Amino acid sequence: MKLSEARQLIQVKAPVLSRKRRVLADAFNVEEYRKAAQKALPAGIFDYLDGGSEDEVTLQRNRAVFDAWALMPTWGPVAGPDLATTLLGKASSLPLTLTPTGATRLFHPEGELAVAAAAARAGIPYGLAGLSTVSMEAIAERQPGLDRWFNFGLGSDAQARHAKLARCKAAGFTTLIVGVDTRALGSRERDLRNGFTAPPALTLSTIADIARRPAWWINFLKAEGITFPNLDPRSAAATSLVTPSMWQQILGHSDATSGWRELETLRQEWDGKIVLKGCVNPDDVAKAARIGLDAVQLSNHGGRQLDHMLSPMDVLQESRQRVGDALEIYVDSGIRRGSDILKALALGADACSIGRAYLYGLVAAGSPGVGRVIDILADELRRTMTLVGVSSIPELKARGNEILRDLRHSGEIVETSASGGTK
Ligand SMILES: Cc1cc2nc3c(=O)[nH]c(=O)nc-3n(C[C@H](O)[C@H](O)[C@H](O)COP(=O)(O)O)c2cc1C
Numbered sequence: 435m436k437l438s439e440a441r442q443l444i445q446v447k448a449p450v451l452s453r454k455r456r457v458l459a460d461a462f463n464v465e466e467y468r469k470a471a472q473k474a475l476p477a478g479i480f481d482y483l484d485g486g487s488e489d490e491v492t493l494q495r496n497r498a499v500f501d502a503w504a505l506m507p508t509w510g511p512v513a514g515p516d517l518a519t520t521l522l523g524k525a526s527s528l529p530l531t532l533t534p535t536g537a538t539r540l541f542h543p544e545g546e547l548a549v550a551a552a553a554a555r556a557g558i559p560y561g562l563a564g565l566s567t568v569s570m571e572a573i574a575e576r577q578p579g580l581d582r583w584f585n586f587g588l589g590s591d592a593q594a595r596h597a598k599l600a601r602c603k604a605a606g607f608t609t610l611i612v613g614v615d616t617r618a619l620g621s622r623e624r625d626l627r628n629g630f631t632a633p634p635a636l637t638l639s640t641i642a643d644i645a646r647r648p649a650w651w652i653n654f655l656k657a658e659g660i661t662f663p664n665l666d667p668r669s670a671a672a673t674s675l676v677t678p679s680m681w682q683q684i685l686g687h688s689d690a691t692s693g694w695r696e697l698e699t700l701r702q703e704w705d706g707k708i709v710l711k712g713c714v715n716p717d718d719v720a721k722a723a724r725i726g727l728d729a730v731q732l733s734n735h736g737g738r739q740l741d742h743m744l745s746p747m748d749v750l751q752e753s754r755q756r757v758g759d760a761l762e763i764y765v766d767s768g769i770r771r772g773s774d775i776l777k778a779l780a781l782g783a784d785a786c787s788i789g790r791a792y793l794y795g796l797v798a799a800g801s802p803g804v805g806r807v808i809d810i811l812a813d814e815l816r817r818t819m820t821l822v823g824v825s826s827i828p829e830l831k832a833r834g835n836e837i838l839r840d841l842r843h844s845g846e847i848v849e850t851s852a853s854g855g856t857k
Pocket residue numbers: 482483484496533534535536563564565585613711733734735736737738766767768769787788789790791856
């Protein structure tokens with residue numbers, strides 16, 4: 435064969451030199467973004483992102499649980515499919531939200547601003563963490579078109595609460611996400627073992643890490659120090675660098691004495707939407723509906739809080755049966771594939787929410803990386819919908835029972851190993 439003939443059979447591709455562009459070109463799924471994030475981050479920070487509490491049983495379960503349902507396509511014509519939906523009365527291009535993750539500038543110098551830009555481009559809501567490293571006002575100014583949700587901490591100090599509610603309203607945050615799963619900080623033993631602090635303490639192993647991951651360290655040292663501008667301004671952490679002991683206090687921020695009464699008060703005081711995040715008990719979902727909340731986000735905090743806690747998928751059907759259409763139900767913890775979203779919607783969810791998945795994209799390739807992760811999930815969802823035979827999100831929700839088979843009840847053996855998961 436002549437060289438000119440051989441060249442027609444072989445495509446010559448120029449090597450992609452920038453690491454960010456290489457990831458964007460070569461990572462085809464969320465797990466590959468996870469691996470790219472692992473290469474880019476100092477080990478202790480990657481463990482803080484990726485790890486779970488204690489024996490990480492719940493972290494593993496969050497992936498394995500999706501294997502309990504198999505897809506059962508129905509034959510017939512499919513159009514589209516159309517992924518558009520409505521969440522809390524607003525149009526969303528996908529049944530997906532980006533859920534709050536604190537301290538995002540630890541992962542990338544643009545932090546929450548980069549995530550907000552990707553969510554705005556994709557046309558989906560973004561929940562800003564109370565412990566975000568960018569202020570809610572900066573997010574509002576840079577992304578006025580973004581559907582902005584805020585992670586609101588319950589507390590007994592009425593003056594502080596009123597001030598925070600006024601701030602949310604002024605910055606155009608329409609929805610409060612109230613977390614109920616951080617009454618104590620989960621014991622994340624990887625972090626304890628690594629002596630995790632923010633900023634990372636300078637030890638012999640940190641110095642060795644600088645040589646392995648120079649890009650992260652250069653970006654981190656060039657960027658402004660990490661602060662938490664959405665905390666009460668009276669808190670020192672709102673304005674200054676975080677020392678190791680403050681970090682522990684900040685992570686255990688939730689007021690354990692708050693309960694349903696405080697939530698009812700908040701319902702009366704806030705005329706926007708309220709999402710209760712972090713329960714997996716259908717009784718709590720029913721109570722949330724009774725006091726007039728707008729949505730519940732079934733979640734075990736991505737396996738980072740109570741180990742051995744149920745996964746949202748374990749209680750989704752029962753939760754939906756208990757409340758009917760009285761409120762919207764979202765699912766987070768372990769979403770890594772479009773087929774995960776399809777299964778959750780088929781079992782009664784209105785949307786899914788991702789935490790680590792978008793952070794992997796952020797670490798690996800900044801705001802475009804977050805955008806790619808959203809696109810990958812959208813493409814996977816669209817392809818899965820086509821292959822199972824549904825054309826739209828309302829159709830998927832209405833015909834969910836027809837396209838899923840619960841392998842645990844049909845006597846099939848379920849392999850419970852994690853599939854492409856977080857570990
Ligand atoms: C690094 C990191 C920080 C987080 N910070 C918060 C937070 O400040 N508030 C909160 O309600 N949830 C927080 N979460 C939990 C997420 O909102 C979400 O419940 C979880 O990440 C979902 O699981 P997934 O990561 O498997 O998608 C955090 C999760 C991660 C990974």
